[in-house]
Amino acid sequence: MKNYKPNTSGDVRAKKHLGQHFLKDENIASKIADTLSYSGYYKVLEIGPGMGVLTKYLLEKDAEIHVIEIDRESVEFLESNYLHLRDRIHEKDFLKVDLQSLFGAEEFAIIGNFPYNISTQIVFKVLQHRDQIPEFSGMFQKEVAKRICEKEGSKAYGILSVLTQAFYTAEYLFTVPPSVFSPPPKVDSGVLRLQRKENFHLACDEKLFYRVVKTSFNQRRKTLRNSLKSLNLPGNLREDIIFDKRPEQLGFQQFIDLTKMIEPYAVSSK
Known part of the structure; x- marks a missing residue:
């Protein structure tokens, strides 16, 4: 492998509080690296x-690779073993870092074997910065990866599904067993890919859209007529047939349409 110096300094200890499960299977690592297209952007950020x-x-790959790692021991290992990467190793917390401090206004892709305990937070940050992130792929707990990619009508379908699929095309790629990690997790993992919808414009107030989706699923067993009571919508609006449905019955486009209906009557949290 180019730019790779064999390990001479011993393994890094996996730390439970960081949710670390180190991938050890070379074939799986190669497959994950191939999930990005490396097209339309030059920089790639690997998390963890x-x-x-x-x-x-x-x-x-034909890309400028950056890595972001919060664990000092891992950073020291990378600095010792990946000499040509040293200037692109960022010892920071991805959830707290200002991405523009790393890449300015440039677009970049994100990839990684994501710690399970922060994986959904990573996705929400990607959504916030979607103007800079055209592509995203990596490994999650299988249940979470399936949920992100799930379509309406499923019990697994929820807030993360709707918000992600509004802006990205989500694809579940393959399942990974616990045995390929050290230490092995107690559950299967799943690899997914998100590709941004180009020239997509959310035809409603974004903050209100998020509010409607989250409020709907907070009482997912109830119809929208009941779960959206806190929005204080007028009775005549709530008689529309869409309010007879439960949230998991609506696709992301229907949630956009619902938000547009509500917009004249609800105050968005701008």
């Missing part, structure tokens, strides 16, 4: 590289 099993396959 650990000991760089995925990193070395990313470094073979």
Whole structure:
């Protein structure tokens, strides 16, 4: 592998409080590296590289690879073993970092074997910065990956499904068993890919859209007529047939349409 120096400094200890499960299967690492298109952008950010099993396959791609890692021991390992990467190793917390401080206004893709305990927060941050992130792929707990990609009508379908699919095309790619990690997690993992919908404009107030989706699913067993009571909508509006449905019955476009209906009567939290 180019830009890779064999490990001479010992393994990094997986830390439970960071949710670390280090990928050890080279074939899976190679498959994950291949999930991005590397097209339309030049820079790629890997979140949580650990000991760089995925990193070395990313470094073979025609892209400028950056990694962001909060664990000092992992950073030291990467600095010792990936010498040509040293200037692009960012010892920071992805959830707290200002992405423009890393890339300015440039577009970049994100990839990684994401810690389960912050994976949904990572997706929400990607949605906030979608103007800069055309593509995103990586490994999640299988249940979470399936939920992100799930379509309406399923019990797994929820807030994360709707909000992600409004802006990205979501695709579940393959399942990964616990045995390919050290230490092995107690559940299967799943790899997904998100590709941004180009020239897409959310035809409603975005903050109100988020509010409607989250409020609807907070009482997902109830009809929208009941779950959206807190919005204090007029009775004649709430007689519309869409309010007879439960939230999991609506696709993201129907939630956009619902938000447009509500917009003249609800105050968005701008």
